[in-house]
Amino acid sequence: MADIKFSEVVKILEAIESTSKRTEMTKLLVLLFKKTPSEVIDKVIYFIQGQLLPDWVGLELGIGEKLAMRALSIASGVSLRTIEETYKKIGDLGEAAERVLTSKRRGTSILDFLGATGATTRELTMGRVYDTLMKIAKATGEGAQDTKISLLASLLSEASPREAKYILRFVTGRLRLGVADMTILDALAEAFAGGKARRDILERAYNVHPDLGYIAKVLVREGIEGIKKFRITPGVPVLPMLAERLSSSSEILAKLGGRCIAEYKYDGERAQIHKIGDKVVIYSRRLENLTHAFPDVCELVRKHIKSKEAIIEGEIVAYNPETDELLPFQELMHRRRKHNVEEAMRMYPVKLFLFDCLYVDGEELTDAPLLMRKKKLIEIVEETDRVSLARWRIVDNTKDLELFFNEAISEGCEGLVCKSLKGDSIYQMGARGWLWIKFKRDYRSEMTDTVDLVAVGAFWGKGKRGGTYGALLLAAYDPETDTFKTVCKCGSGFTDEDLARLPEIFKPYVIPHKHPRVDSKIEADVWFVPAIVLEVIGAEITLSPLHTCGYGAIKEGVGLAIRFPRFTGRWRFDKKPEQATTVKEIIEMYKRQKKVVREA
Numbered sequence: 001m002a003d004i005k006f007s008e009v010v011k012i013l014e015a016i017e018s019t020s021k022r023t024e025m026t027k028l029l030v031l032l033f034k035k036t037p038s039e040v041i042d043k044v045i046y047f048i049q050g051q052l053l054p055d056w057v058g059l060e061l062g063i064g065e066k067l068a069m070r071a072l073s074i075a076s077g078v079s080l081r082t083i084e085e086t087y088k089k090i091g092d093l094g095e096a097a098e099r100v101l102t103s104k105r106r107g108t109s110i111l112d113f114l115g116a117t118g119a120t121t122r123e124l125t126m127g128r129v130y131d132t133l134m135k136i137a138k139a140t141g142e143g144a145q146d147t148k149i150s151l152l153a154s155l156l157s158e159a160s161p162r163e164a165k166y167i168l169r170f171v172t173g174r175l176r177l178g179v180a181d182m183t184i185l186d187a188l189a190e191a192f193a194g195g196k197a198r199r200d201i202l203e204r205a206y207n208v209h210p211d212l213g214y215i216a217k218v219l220v221r222e223g224i225e226g227i228k229k230f231r232i233t234p235g236v237p238v239l240p241m242l243a244e245r246l247s248s249s250s251e252i253l254a255k256l257g258g259r260c261i262a263e264y265k266y267d268g269e270r271a272q273i274h275k276i277g278d279k280v281v282i283y284s285r286r287l288e289n290l291t292h293a294f295p296d297v298c299e300l301v302r303k304h305i306k307s308k309e310a311i312i313e314g315e316i317v318a319y320n321p322e323t324d325e326l327l328p329f330q331e332l333m334h335r336r337r338k339h340n341v342e343e344a345m346r347m348y349p350v351k352l353f354l355f356d357c358l359y360v361d362g363e364e365l366t367d368a369p370l371l372m373r374k375k376k377l378i379e380i381v382e383e384t385d386r387v388s389l390a391r392w393r394i395v396d397n398t399k400d401l402e403l404f405f406n407e408a409i410s411e412g413c414e415g416l417v418c419k420s421l422k423g424d425s426i427y428q429m430g431a432r433g434w435l436w437i438k439f440k441r442d443y444r445s446e447m448t449d450t451v452d453l454v455a456v457g458a459f460w461g462k463g464k465r466g467g468t469y470g471a472l473l474l475a476a477y478d479p480e481t482d483t484f485k486t487v488c489k490c491g492s493g494f495t496d497e498d499l500a501r502l503p504e505i506f507k508p509y510v511i512p513h514k515h516p517r518v519d520s521k522i523e524a525d526v527w528f529v530p531a532i533v534l535e536v537i538g539a540e541i542t543l544s545p546l547h548t549c550g551y552g553a554i555k556e557g558v559g560l561a562i563r564f565p566r567f568t569g570r571w572r573f574d575k576k577p578e579q580a581t582t583v584k585e586i587i588e589m590y591k592r593q594k595k596v597v598r599e600a
Helices: 006-017 022-035 041-049 065-076 080-090 093-106 110-117 126-138 144-158 161-171 181-192 196-208 212-228 249-255 295-304 329-336 341-347 370-380 398-410 496-509 583-591
Strands: 242-246 260-265 269-276 279-283 309-320 350-360 387-389 392-395 415-420 432-439 451-460 469-478 483-490 526-528 533-537 540-544 559-563 566-571
Touching: 006 022, 006 041, 006 126, 006 161, 022 041, 022 181, 041 126, 041 181, 041 212, 065 080, 065 093, 065 144, 065 161, 080 093, 093 161, 126 144, 126 161, 144 161, 181 196, 181 212, 196 212, 242 249, 242 583, 249 398, 249 432, 260 370, 260 398, 260 432, 269 295, 269 329, 279 295, 295 341, 295 350, 295 387, 309 329, 309 370, 329 341, 329 566, 350 370, 392 398, 398 415, 451 483, 451 496, 451 583, 469 496, 469 533, 469 583, 483 533, 496 526, 540 583, 559 583
Parallel strands: 242 432, 350 387, 483 559
Antiparallel strands: 260 392, 260 415, 269 279, 269 309, 309 350, 415 432, 451 469, 451 526, 451 533, 469 483, 533 566, 540 559
């Protein structure tokens, strides 16, 4: 089978790591993809993404830092204690491995090295590295841990110090290259589709089949015509449609043509549910496989969705069966556990509220108008006390919209989602557009609604907070530039337990420099890979020369900042960083504050 030397891949990874420019990253990826055989291009892409398969498959290596260090000790012949000390000093197990192996092999003749390790002069290939890592992931049952260590040690013993660095970073989930999925799509378009002009065709394929390795293999073998054949497939999640945000009923109706569907916005776990016969798979908003956490929801779908195959969307919401009262999202987080699921199911029962239908028995519905999708959903759902359609109504005036909004709030919901009824009201996979608009709180007098922000850095605490982070640097997402722009430093709202846990929570995401996708004028003490989303509330949004969110959008030379930000206690692990509150939303929220006239 045609393959590529792993050392060639590592060269490109090192070059990518040394640049923060997306254009440079794209050029380097194009160079790598063009020299990679079709048989292994998927493996190269998965490795760059830091995964063996797409996240929605749910395959994990099952090797933590301690096991990785044991494998390195076996491969290098260096004591575990020395490796631990080196790692503690450097803070990067990959770099620690490179240093240990370089030092060890510098003092060993090549004949001694080959005799001691059993290594051969054959260079590692990407295929061999990937296949070994896959064997590690699939090792289960009695003795699995020893098998994993043995396989990893064997791989490290054949790797050069530089190769070992990237293997161990991959294994411990700290590859941290800063390469976004959209950058990979850009590179694939440049390399095999005739340029970025055809990126939209690749992106559409990615929306219905979010597996970049698979897309690349099809593109190389079948060309752009093969990509055009991609269709929705039950069992493969599609990227969810997202909503914009406005706080005025009159603005919402004007934006939607004077008439819309208004629908309860439940405070739950958004779920994309795939039914294939008796098999049911549940994916989260960020395409994590949550099937294991909701066996009761799977059973409800089997019993009350009348089609053989379907892809439907809804909200899973915790509730009190004694009062029928809906409970807040935080109660639902107890259901995400992997152990004692039966106990969690008993303690935190749920309801399923369905709001969209993307596929039914071979019929793809994403290009159908919303009312047609609603009609199909009504046809296939048998409503019960635990399975029902999300409450909705058609409105054409501000009075009715505001009454329905207040009703939703009183029922324990977050507000409404207002949806277009026009002929172009398709399901826009992976897009945030004006076909759906969130109607939450009024931002005109003060910041009374929460925002979801991404932690991109931290500052060390002092006094009582010594030894942990005193505050986090938080950012909003800018989809136009695919970057995260800072909007506040947040140190309030954290419990003592939260504060003690912060370094541990963010440990997998710590990097030695600002991430390439982070736009910050503030220098943090510690930088993170943008990964963890937190819910934050503040007093108001103000102009700020220190932050980059909305920089220059309101006034030249200044951005926007959240004044007196406070963590609500809600970790949004259900959201990808790219699904956080956008810069555009922050700008719109600012414009609706009463103080905006005086400040501008």
